[in-house]
Amino acid sequence: MYPGMQQKKLMFWRYMFNGLAVGMAYALVAVGYSLVFGILRLINFSHGATYTFGAHVVLFFIGYQTNIWLALSASVLFTGILAVGTNKFALEPLRKKKSPPIASLITTIGVSYIIQNLLMVFMGSERKSFPNMLDIPKLDLSGLPITEPQFFLFTISFALFIILTLIVHKTSIGLAMRAVEQNTKAAHLMGINVNQVITFTFFLGGASAAIAGVLMAGYYQLVYPTMGFLIGMKAFTAAILGGIGVMHGAFAGGLIVGLAESFASGYIGGTYRDAFAFIILIIILIIKPTGLFGKKTITKV
Amino acid sequence: MLSVKGLHTHYGKIHALKGVDLEIRESEIVTLIGSNGAGKSTLLNTIIGIIPSSGGKVFFNEEEITNMPPHAIVKKRICMSPEGREVFPQLTVQENLRLGAYAIKDKKFIKGSFENVYSLFPRLKERTKQTAGTLSGGEQQMLAIGRALMSDPKLLLLDEPSLGLAPNLVLMIFKLIADINKQGVTILLIEQNANMALSIADRAYVLETGTIVLSGDAKELSKNDAVRKAYLGNT
Numbered sequence A: 001m002y003p004g005m006q007q008k009k010l011m012f013w014r015y016m017f018n019g020l021a022v023g024m025a026y027a028l029v030a031v032g033y034s035l036v037f038g039i040l041r042l043i044n045f046s047h048g049a050t051y052t053f054g055a056h057v058v059l060f061f062i063g064y065q066t067n068i069w070l071a072l073s074a075s076v077l078f079t080g081i082l083a084v085g086t087n088k089f090a091l092e093p094l095r096k097k098k099s100p101p102i103a104s105l106i107t108t109i110g111v112s113y114i115i116q117n118l119l120m121v122f123m124g125s126e127r128k129s130f131p132n133m134l135d136i137p138k139l140d141l142s143g144l145p146i147t148e149p150q151f152f153l154f155t156i157s158f159a160l161f162i163i164l165t166l167i168v169h170k171t172s173i174g175l176a177m178r179a180v181e182q183n184t185k186a187a188h189l190m191g192i193n194v195n196q197v198i199t200f201t202f203f204l205g206g207a208s209a210a211i212a213g214v215l216m217a218g219y220y221q222l223v224y225p226t227m228g229f230l231i232g233m234k235a236f237t238a239a240i241l242g243g244i245g246v247m248h249g250a251f252a253g254g255l256i257v258g259l260a261e262s263f264a265s266g267y268i269g270g271t272y273r274d275a276f277a278f279i280i281l282i283i284i285l286i287i288k289p290t291g292l293f294g295k296k297t298i299t300k301v
Numbered sequence B: 001m002l003s004v005k006g007l008h009t010h011y012g013k014i015h016a017l018k019g020v021d022l023e024i025r026e027s028e029i030v031t032l033i034g035s036n037g038a039g040k041s042t043l044l045n046t047i048i049g050i051i052p053s054s055g056g057k058v059f060f061n062e063e064e065i066t067n068m069p070p071h072a073i074v075k076k077r078i079c080m081s082p083e084g085r086e087v088f089p090q091l092t093v094q095e096n097l098r099l100g101a102y103a104i105k106d107k108k109f110i111k112g113s114f115e116n117v118y119s120l121f122p123r124l125k126e127r128t129k130q131t132a133g134t135l136s137g138g139e140q141q142m143l144a145i146g147r148a149l150m151s152d153p154k155l156l157l158l159d160e161p162s163l164g165l166a167p168n169l170v171l172m173i174f175k176l177i178a179d180i181n182k183q184g185v186t187i188l189l190i191e192q193n194a195n196m197a198l199s200i201a202d203r204a205y206v207l208e209t210g211t212i213v214l215s216g217d218a219k220e221l222s223k224n225d226a227v228r229k230a231y232l233g234n235t
């Protein structure tokens, strides 16, 4: 085989693994959009800022020499609480007043800027380097087109994705989540505490965003208050693309967006990278408006 | 067992219930009849807490349950099969039934409930893994009733259980309601089919535009001229 050919193949696989790793993290963030949308028919635009918050909490604790696992647990807890608080104090009052859906949507955008702004005030707006913190056993990946950070980003995101799927499909609270999603009135009649289910859903979304935030911060070794904006948009794109409200939709959507932008930036040029997710979104929505795995009936409210 | 006192319900400016009084005693079948839009469904939804009342009180076994959240009311073992079935379309028959017992933690109890519901509705047992949205209308109705029975209710509220069913199925459902009642469940039944409802009920109430206009023994009401004219379709 010619050396040039070898090189081309290697590059292909590099793009592939980079796309899969980043895409899996997108999928993890996309689930947060999907879960909340399923239950409230609301696109929670504060989700990207929630993700940012998660990464900053870890940075904050590491600054005090906290053990990394402790910092991570604190981040999951506090970010989950932030998401729950967003719902309790900003969204629930609107639902109680039966405000139009657009009011909630705008509120989530507002919350997103409040979180971002507070992070700027308390943590500074500059880009801060994030330690390559996971003190994990060295893997021998030499000769393979996948790097260690990619491997861990993919594996951990994938594992979390599976855990979230199991929660939704195999547990009692997951069954209640699906019930509320399909028929809120009947869910009340089953004795389900619907508000509690909504709270749990926001916590799950916040917690998974926190972990994704930390993983991605570790991957790029960079943290800053606006870091969640673009990834939030991309994950949202992934959720819509796969079919919002469906777990495997978020999975497929995340991987497609990740792969598409990795290949696009590899073969076409890095400048196109961020536009690519949205180009695919537009194409897929024209062909299939409900997304790849979306359910037909999406209007409810 | 259940007592409703001067209950009012508003939908915005619409005054749907205007001071309803109603009593249900243990192990009775009570039927509520009334024309479309009289407020029958509104009354059930208000009792179980889905719609807030704007006045009056509801007591269950002497305890006030007015405007409690529905999940708290269901815990007291008041269950409802709503108008229009309202099954969970993408969940299986089994999952739908499991949700009927959501408030219950005792696994043995739940297993017993499944057996009871499957023996009442063998049709459902053949379809445990089928999603509810693909069931026929009659099967969905069975599922809605079965689901309401899963947590072994003391009081069962049935909103038009025979709606849209073929005559032989209607007969079957009414027979079932009588059977469930014999198992010791008190029943409040809303029916368009007033003839049938009056034939299995102990007592009846007639609701007109948000007010109870008549009440009494079911047999006697079915002989009442005004009732015959308005609801039984004969003179």
Ligand SMILES: Nc1ncnc2c1ncn2[C@@H]1O[C@H](COP(=O)(O)OP(=O)(O)OP(=O)(O)O)[C@@H](O)[C@H]1O
Residues within 6 Å of the ligand: B011, B014, B016, B034, B035, B036, B037, B038, B039, B040, B041, B042, B043, B083
């Ligand atoms: N969500 C709602 N918003 C506004 N008005 C409502 C609502 N639900 C019911 N109503 C009104 O309240 C009145 C009572 O309705 P309800 O559904 O209780 O009647 P019903 O006796 O159950 O009738 P049917 O036999 O047709 O089921 C009707 O005039 C109806 O238009």
Ligand SMILES: [Mg+2]
Residues within 6 Å of the ligand: B040, B041, B042, B083
């Ligand atoms: Mg009705």
